[in-house]
Amino acid sequence: MAEQTVFQIERCDSLRWKELFISGSASAQPSADSTLWCLKTQTCLGPDGKPVEKYECNPARSCYKAL
Secondary structure, three states: OOOOOOOOOOOOOOEEEEEOOOOOOOOOOOOOOOOEEEOOOOOEOOOOOEOOOOOOOOOOOOOOOOO
C-alpha cells in the first residue's frame, strides 16, 4: 500500500470567506472585493497592510494567529 502524503497549509485564525455570509438568492450583487477578508480589519487587507489571501496569510506575517 502506497503512503499517502497530506499537504497541510497553516491558515490564520482571522481568515474569513465572504461566501459563508451570502445567501443563495439571485439578489446577491457581484463585488470587485476579494472573497476573503480579515477578521481583525474587516477588509481584504490584513493589519500589516498586505492583501488577505489563502496562501499569503501564513506564519511569516506579523499579524498571523494560528488556528
